Amino acid sequence: MKVTRFAPSPSGRLHLGHAFSAVLGHAHARASQGKFLLRIEDLDPGRCRPEFVDGIFEDLQWLGLTVDGKPKVQSERTEIYQQALDRLKAAGLVYACFCTRAEIAQSLTAPHGDAGGAYPGTCRPLPDDPERRASTPHCWRLDAEQALAIAGLPHWMEEDGKRFESKRSDFGDAVLARKDAPSSYHLACVVDDADADVSLVVRGEDLRPSTPTQRLLQRLLALPQPTYLHHPLVTHDDGRRLAKRDLAPTLAAMRAEGVDGRLLAAQLLEGQLPLGFRLSQA
CATH class of the missing domain: 3.90.800.10 (Glutamyl-tRNA Synthetase; Domain 3)
Incomplete structure (x- = not known):
């Protein structure tokens, strides 16, 4: 049984890259009769907004992904x-x-x-x-x-x-x-993963460089060691990464255009990207 988690930051609406990561995590959990958890990483008060939290729930529902248990909210921890x-x-x-x-x-x-x-x-x-x-x-x-x-x-x-x-x-x-937050990404991530019994960390390959420091913290704090799945990133056809700050096409916009969210999720799981997007090469 695998316990996975999707841990977005509510600093903007989710895009196709977030959907790909969430779909993979959800699939691994369901295939093993495990759990798919949601964590709201809102420790940056200057960028996070309540409306973006609401958007996360809307997007996951549209994709047909079900969350097990009550979501963890980092600002409450x-x-x-x-x-x-x-x-x-x-x-x-x-x-x-x-x-x-x-x-x-x-x-x-x-x-x-x-x-x-x-x-x-x-x-x-x-x-x-x-x-x-x-x-x-x-x-x-x-x-x-x-x-x-x-x-x-x-x-x-x-x-x-x-x-x-x-x-x-x-x-x-x-x-x-940090000076403006009670914890950094590294510390909050390992503490939350251990507290939720996460056994498989599914996230983009851009976060692989964070893993050595997080593994070190796990050793120092005597926390369990999960397995990792660092997946390819969804990019534009020209190789540019999707980013909120660059106004990457959002799931909300795709939904407004009539895209079928459940069909999109099934296609992403097969590695099929909409026209104009591709997966990065490792």
Whole structure:
């Protein structure tokens, strides 16, 4: 029995790429008499809107996808994320970072900056300063060096049986809690997946680079390890990715044009894309 989840951010209406991911997750759950769960990732208050949450439910119903149980809403789970962060703090595996984006960008373009674009660790050696934290905006970063010394380099399994090994260059001092949000994507994702007993994480191949850090967090927090299915992305015929910010054609627009949602879902499951779209090549 597989437990999968669809975890969209309500920062815009869903598009064909979201539909493809949801259909795959739903199919894997149903084929194994498992569960298909919904999670609303709304930790970014500046971009998320209630009307987009409503749209997620409308689109899933139109596609004929049924959700098991009550959807989890991340903005209602901040205390749970804080507990996980506190465990990492107690283990000395995180540190407060006061750097602004401009300061980080400047340090990376300096003559001896990190050409790879990873955070250079400016705040890592600073002693903890509760007074400064009380008065100055900051985020919390994972001390990757310390974390890897404890947990080692993690691996993970994909649904097709392929084993992926991580390497040291896969890890930076990832943000685990932001200045404007109680948790980052990485921390909330692994905590929520474990809490919901998700056994198969179905998501786009663009998120595969996130997996090493998330597997590391799973080890540090003693959370179960799911299997992963990183699927191809739906793109325009010219290879451009679908994106909300680029006003990609939405499922709502397709519905308004009379497209049959259940038929579309069946076609997506067979890898058949509407005219003008294709799947990315791995």
